[in-house]
Amino acid sequence: MNHYKTHIIILLAAVAMSLTASAQQHPSLLVNADEVATIRQVRGQVAAFDKTIDDLLLQADQALAVPINVPAPKDGGGGVVHEQHKTNYYAMFHCGLAYQYTGDKRYARYVADMLMEYARLYPTWGLHPMTLSKLRGRLFWQTLNESVWLVHTAMAYDCIVETLTKKQRDYIEKNLLFNMADFIMNGYGEQRTNHDMFNRMHNHATWATAAVGMTGFATDNEQLVRQALYGTDGTGENGGFLRQMDYLFSPDGYYTEGAYYERYAIWPFMIFAQCIQHNRPELNIFQRRDQILQKALNALIQLTYDGEFFHFNDALQKGLSAQELTYAVNIIYQAFPNQKQLLTVSQQYQRQLLPTMGGYMIARDIAKGEATPIIYNSMVFTDGRQGDEGAVGVIRSTRPELNSALTLKATLHGMEHGHFDKLTLAYYDNGHEILADYGAARFLNIEAKYAGHYTRENKTFAKQTIAHNTLVVDGKSNFEGKVKVADQYHSDLLYHDFSNPQMQVMAAQELNAYPGVELRRYVAYIDQPEADYPLIVDVVDVQSEAEHQYDYPLWYNGHFVSTNFPYTKALDHMEAFGQKNGYQHLWLEAWGQNTESTTSQFTFFNGDRFYTVSTATTSASEMKFLRLGANDPDFNLRTSSTAWLVREPKAKNHTFVSLIETHGQYDVVWETSANLVSKCQAVCVKENNSSQLVVEVIYKEQPIIVTFDKTKKN
16 A cells, blocks of 8 residues: 555656646746846847847857867867867857847757757767876766756757757757766766766866756756756765755855866856756755855955966966856846946956846946945955865955955865965065966866876976975975875964954964974064055974974065075076975076075065065075976976075974065166165064964064964964
8 A cells, every 4th residue: 555655656746747847938047038038128228238149149140150060079178179069069059049039040940950960979979089087078078078068058958949849859858968967977888987976076066967957957857957956866965066055165155176166166056056046946046055156256256366366276377257257247146236346347357248137237237337346355265164174364455555465375175176285375466476376287278288188297396385385394295295185184274363454464274284293374464654565474383393304485476686695506507406296397596595694585576566585594594596397398387487495404393484575666667776675684583482473573673573372263
C-alpha cells in the first residue's frame, strides 16, 4: 500500500511539473516577456539606451551578413577556432534579443540554423585535442569555456524557442543542449571527473551550474534546474548554485580567490540570479544571505584603484570596465535602484549598457541626474564563509585629492589561483601602482603565448613569496610552495583603526607559513601637516628560536634616483640571485652595505613624484637591487619589474622598520624638480616588548612616534 502511494505521489508531482513546464512563458532568462514589452515601448525616450539597442541590432545584422561557420575544435585560448565559437555564441545572443525587440524572424531563423548545425556536429566531437586542462572540453580546450558558451546559447534559445517546430526543439535539445549539460555535469568518455568540479565551491562550478540551470529554464526541464540549484544529488548539501552563494563569499562580499577572480565569478552569479528571479521569485535570490550579491559588487568596487582591481593572486589588468562588471552593475541596479553610485560606475568606467531592463533603468536615471559619487573608504574585507579566516585591509586618504591607497593582505591562500604572499603590502599613489604586486604571468587569449594559458613562470615566479612585498625566510616560499598545505591555514588581521584621519593603522600576523617562525606586520598611514604627502610606517616583526636568513623585498615601479650608501653596480654581466623559489628569475643588478648610518635610504621617481624608502639597518644588513627576467627563455616575465631588498643574513628575532615617503615634484615639460631629497633623517625601533612596539621617525628634525599595541585584537 505504501509502495502504491509513493508511486501516486511521484506521478502527481510529475504531472504538476509538466503543467508548470507547459505554462512556462518565453523569454524568461535575462529578460522576460513583460520587460521586452517595456523596452519596446520606451524606444526613443532615452538616447543612451536607444544607442544600446541600435548597437545590438547592428551586431545582429553583422552576424546575418556572414555565413554560419562551425569549425571542428582545434586550438587553445585566442586561437582562430576558439574565437570563432565565441563569436558564434555572441552572435546567437545578439540575434535572440534582436528578435525579441523587433519581431523580425530573420534573427530567429539565424539562431535556429546555428543551433541545428551545432546539434548536428556536437555529438561527433570527442574530448578536445589540446590537453592543457585536467577538465578538457569538447567544443573548447577546457570545460569552463563550454559552460560560458552554454550560458549565452541558453539565453539565445530562450528568445527564439517559440519559433521552432517540435522537431527542431527535440533535435536541438537532445543533441546539443541536454548533451552539453550532461557533459558539463558528468563528463565524457574517459573524463568522468566533471561531476566533482560541478559540485565544488569554485568559480568554474558557478559557470557550470549557471549553464545547466539556464538550460533547464530555457527548455522547461525541472530536473536540470534542480541539479543546478542544489547539486547533482538534489539535496543542496553537496553542491549547487545556492550553496556557492553561501560558501564562496565572506559576509562582506569578499571572494577568496581575490578581486580579479571575483570579477569573473560575478558574471554567472549575476546572470543566473536574474534568471532565478524571473523563474523562481519565491527564492528571493537577491535578498539571500543579507543581499550577498549586492555586497559582492560593492566589494569589487572598493577593491579597486582608479578603476582597476588590486592585483591579488592570479590577477591581470582588469577593473570596473570589464564586461562582467557591466552585467553586475546593470543587474544589481535593476534589483536595487536606490544604489545610485552604480550610475557613476556605469557612466565613468563602462563603455556600454546591457540591452535589458537594468540597462534601460541606468540610462534613464543617469539622464535624470540621479548619479551620486563613488565613496571610497578605508575598509576591511573579511575572508572565509563566516568572515573569520583573515581579511584584506585597505587604507585610503581622507583627503580625496591625494588619491592614494595602501593594502595589507592577510587572508586564506585562495585555492589554486592563490599566491604564497602572506602579509603582503601594496601602495598606490597619484594614479600609479608604486609598490606593486606582480599578479599573474599570463597572456590571456594570446594563442602564441602558451595557448593563452598561465605560463610556467606563473608557478616558478609570480606565485612565489619573493615576488611579493613581504618577508621571505631562508629563501623559501610560504608553506614550501605547497597549495594543499597553504589552503589549510589563514593569516589574521589582528586589528585596524581608521577613526583618526591623521593616523590610520592595521596589524596582521602569520604563524604557519614558516615552521617555528612568527611573522607580524604593522602599518601606519600618517597624514600630518609637516608632510606634503602621507607617510607610511611599515614594520615587519619576525620572531624565531632558530637563526634564519630574512629577506625584505619591496617591488617598486619607477626609476632609480639615489641611495645614501655606496653600492656596486653590475656593469658588463649579471648573475641570477638564486636557484629556486622564484629567486632564479631575478637578476642581481647592484648590491651594497651601509657602514655610516643606521638608516639606509633609496629614492626613485614615478610620474611627477619622488618616493624614498628609509629602512633601519645594521652593519650586517645587505642591500640588493634586483630586476626580473633571469632564466626566462620565452620572454614571459616583465623585465621592467624591479625590487629593493634588505637582507639580514643571520638572525633569530628581527624587526624591519621602514618609512615610505612620497615627496617632491618633477615636471618634464618645464624641466624642473623640487624637494627631491627625503626629509627623513632616521628610522628606528625605540621599544619592542610583549605589549607594544614603538617606532621613532626623525622627520624634518622632529620626532614622530608611532606606537603599535601588540596585545590588541579587534
